Amino acid sequence: xxxxxxxxxxxxxxxxxxxxxxxxxxxxxxxxxxxxxxxxxxxxxxxxxxxxxxxxxxxxxxxxxxxxxxxxxxxxxxxxxxxxxxxxxxxxxxxxxxxxxxxxxxxxxxxxxxxxxxxxxxxxxxxxxxxxxxxxxxxxxxxxxxxxxxxxxxxxxxxxxxxxxxxxxxxxxxxxxxxxxxxxxxxxxxxxxxxxxxxxxxxxxxxxxxxxxxxxxxxxxxxxxxxxxxxxxxxxxxxxxxxxxxxxxxxxxxxxxxxxxxxxxxxxxxxxxxxxxxxxxxxxxxxxxxxxxxxxxxxxxxxxxxxxxxxxxxxxxxxxxxxxxxxxxxxxxxxxxxxxxxxxxxxxxxxxxxxxxxxxxxxxxxxxxxxxxxxxxxxxxxxxxxxxxxxxxxxx
Amino acid sequence: xxxxxxxxxxxxxxxxxxxxxxxxxxxxxxxxxxxxxxxxxxxxxxxxxxxxxxxxxxxxxxxxxxxxxxxxxxxxxxxxxxxxxxxxxxxxxxxxxxxxxxxxxxxxxxxxxxxxxxxxxxxxxxxxxxxxxxxxxxxxxxxxxxxxxxxxxxxxxxxxxxxxxxxxxxxxxxxxxxxxxxxxxxxxxxxxxxxxxxxxxxxxxxxxxxxxxxxxxxxxxxxxxxxxxxxxxxxxxxxxxxxxxxxxxxxxxxxxxxxxxxxxxxxxxxxxxxxxxxxxxxxxxxxxxxxxxxxxxxxxxxxxxxxxxxxxxxxxxxxxxx
Numbered sequence: 062x063x064x065x066x067x068x069x070x071x072x073x074x075x076x077x078x079x080x081x082x083x084x085x086x087x088x089x090x091x092x093x094x095x096x097x098x099x100x101x102x103x104x105x106x107x108x109x110x111x112x113x114x115x116x117x118x119x120x121x122x123x124x125x126x127x128x129x130x131x132x133x134x135x136x137x138x139x140x141x142x143x144x145x146x147x148x149x150x151x152x153x154x155x156x157x158x159x160x161x162x163x164x165x166x167x168x169x170x171x172x173x174x175x176x177x178x179x180x181x182x183x184x185x186x187x188x189x190x191x192x193x194x195x196x197x198x199x200x201x202x203x204x205x206x207x208x209x210x211x212x213x214x215x216x217x218x219x220x221x222x223x224x225x226x227x228x229x230x231x232x233x234x235x236x237x238x239x240x241x242x243x244x245x246x247x248x249x250x251x252x253x254x255x256x257x258x259x260x261x262x263x264x265x266x267x268x269x270x271x272x273x274x275x276x277x278x279x280x281x282x283x284x285x286x287x288x289x290x291x292x293x294x295x296x297x298x299x300x301x302x303x304x305x306x307x308x309x310x311x312x313x314x315x316x317x318x319x320x321x322x323x324x325x326x327x328x329x330x331x332x333x334x335x336x337x338x339x340x341x342x343x344x345x346x347x348x349x350x351x352x353x354x355x356x357x358x359x360x361x362x363x364x365x366x367x368x369x370x371x372x373x374x375x376x377x378x379x380x381x382x383x384x385x386x387x388x389x390x391x392x393x394x395x396x397x398x399x400x401x402x403x404x405x406x407x408x409x410x411x412x413x414x415x416x417x418x419x420x421x422x423x424x425x426x427x428x429x430x431x432x433x434x435x436x437x438x439x440x441x442x443x444x445x446x447x448x449x450x451x452x453x454x455x456x457x
Numbered sequence: 458x459x460x461x462x463x464x465x466x467x468x469x470x471x472x473x474x475x476x477x478x479x480x481x482x483x484x485x486x487x488x489x490x491x492x493x494x495x496x497x498x499x500x501x502x503x504x505x506x507x508x509x510x511x512x513x514x515x516x517x518x519x520x521x522x523x524x525x526x527x528x529x530x531x532x533x534x535x536x537x538x539x540x541x542x543x544x545x546x547x548x549x550x551x552x553x554x555x556x557x558x559x560x561x562x563x564x565x566x567x568x569x570x571x572x573x574x575x576x577x578x579x580x581x582x583x584x585x586x587x588x589x590x591x592x593x594x595x596x597x598x599x600x601x602x603x604x605x606x607x608x609x610x611x612x613x614x615x616x617x618x619x620x621x622x623x624x625x626x627x628x629x630x631x632x633x634x635x636x637x638x639x640x641x642x643x644x645x646x647x648x649x650x651x652x653x654x655x656x657x658x659x660x661x662x663x664x665x666x667x668x669x670x671x672x673x674x675x676x677x678x679x680x681x682x683x684x685x686x687x688x689x690x691x692x693x694x695x696x697x698x699x700x701x702x703x704x705x706x707x708x709x710x711x712x713x714x715x716x717x718x719x720x721x722x723x724x725x726x727x728x729x730x731x732x733x734x735x736x737x738x739x740x741x742x743x744x745x746x747x748x749x750x751x752x753x754x755x756x757x758x759x760x761x762x763x764x765x766x767x768x769x770x771x772x773x774x775x776x777x778x779x
Contacts, residue, residue: 411656413636
């Protein structure tokens with residue numbers, strides 16, 4: 062079962078029949094310990110309308126994220142079976158206009174380990190439910206800095222890096238290359254503006270100079286059908302009075318960024334949400350056994366693994382680790398384990414990853430990727446908002 | 458020393474101790490799809506042998522006649538004749554063989570199929586599969602004791618040591634170890650297995666009889682970041698009292714007292730040091746440096762690097778002619 066309509070699923074939950082994952086592989090030998098009751102993890106998401114994309118290289122897939130979680134389930138079951146551990150995934154996917162809170166309340170009655178493949182607004186709705194206060198919510202998808210800052214929640218752990226971490230990874234690299242004159246070119250959404258704010262923060266940190274700042278309003282909001290219109294606009298919009306080294310693009314919804322290359326006023330590099338990007342994962346990453354992960358994911362999902370899939374995959378891996386290595390099975394103990402210095406997640410980055418205590422965001426090396434190839438890896442330490450500057454006050 | 462060590466992934470199988478013939482070293486070059494052959498005396502390159510794609514684990518047969526090389530991307534083993542230095546035959550292995558071991562008798566080849574969570578047993582003479590043992594995700598290092606009563610393979614992604622019975626081809630015990638174990642070897646007396654965990658940054662010692670973890674070795678190379686301490690290859694001195702551990706991106710070897718498990722010193726070598734080999738007389742240790750494309754030759758007595766020898770790109774494993 063790929064995806065479950067919320068109504069049907071809630072019925073199933075109430076009837077006590079959890080939607081089990083595909084059965085784990087049969088034990089290979091008598092040496093496999095007898096399985097105890099499975100640990101149940103709930104995947105929570107919302108159906109999406111087609112995301113905007115410009116290039117057909119960008120796949121549109123309704124199962125983004127979900128297939129990452131399903132893959133994670135396979136992986137932790139394949140390991141767990143040797144130690145008598147078993148996991149199940151309950152999938153709750155509400156319709157695009159569905160009531161997330163209602164579905165989540167019902168799911169939380171039975172199970173409190175959540176993989177949240179949700180946008181920022183839905184994530185906060187979930188985290189603030191009374192029933193969620195003793196839950197462990199692994200945010201597998203968002204990058205919003207505010208969710209790690211003023212809007213942080215004690216019951217939420219973030220698997221993917223926020224804008225501040227990403228922009229710092231790029232800023233650090235630009236500083237190393239001495240490409241210190243930045244033109245900040247952003248879209249008009251609140252997320253784009255938040256990204257642009259992170260760019261300005263990073264410029265101050267790394268001694269870069271913001272020589273121009275512009276908010277771009279595409280003439281069409283249908284990027285799939287408006288190439289000429291958007292491109293015609295861009296040459297003018299990217300003109301600056303002073304010279305710059307890079308155009309720092311803040312287009313978090315992919316409204317125009319794919320059209321920028323070769324259409325800017327000056328022949329300059331692109332970085333940010335387009336051009337050289339900072340990512341937790343890329344389908345072309347192959348180091349630290351990432352190649353093996355991509356291979357196994359492809360066998361399971363018949364497509365490349367996106368960063369969102371990776372977020373969901375490592376969320377499952379974190380729960381798997383809490384059970385196998387931490388020896389935990391209830392939510393409070395798992396949360397304590399995630400906060401402890403015992404937690405060290407192997408996630409194909411060459412080192413164990415842990416949550417920053419001040420915002421519960423996973424500290425990880427970031428991949429700086431060009432369109433086809435890794436440019437550099439940014440070290441995990443020192444990216445994003447540190448403890449001293451954190452505005453998160455709800456985590457102790 | 459005790460019984461011959463058999464079947465270590467990409468490590469030398471020592472047989473007739475003290476044999477003095479002019480030897481050869483075989484180094485797999487993962488990125489060049491070659492095996493570089495060095496003269497063990499003068500360390501000159503004798504030949505670069507083209508092999509299948511992505512060669513990593515390699516092992517020399519106990520009789521010294523053949524080197525078996527895992528060509529991961531071609532799903533096969535290339536067999537090099539050590540006299541003619543050519544690939545004389547191939548064996549199908551199943552998906553993505555990364556490393557292999559060979560029994561002390563030289564009859565059975567044990568392969569870790571990284572992408573398939575499987576150990577495959579092959580008959581060396583015919584290349585026929587003798588069986589498959591399902592194990593954890595990304596099996597890598599593999600070792601079998603001399604009388605072939607006990608095997609052990611580590612799964613890199615599941616972070617486990619899986620003990621198996623080579624005869625019944627069944628897993629008999631699973632031991633959770635530190636994150637991303639890549640190498641496993643028997644101690645010379647075969648009472649213990651040593652497991653090197655790349656991300657965990659440790660070497661763990663498991664009692665081969667009880668399957669209990671007995672000891673954990675931590676490392677600390679001055680001025681190296683902790684996450685760069687990535688234990689990989691392990692080799693013992695002839696008397697078994699000293700173990701050498703390659704520390705990956707920490708660019709050092711650790712010299713470990715194999716009785717007390719104390720780290721006695723560190724030896725700086727090349728970048729991302731991976732697998733190790735030992736000369737037949739146990740006087741020279743060879744350390745394969747993945748990112749500097751060379752091999753550091755360490756004098757075991759003085760614990761000093763005598764020489765550094767250029768090989769192919771991204772060198773991975775080493776086999777030493779007995």
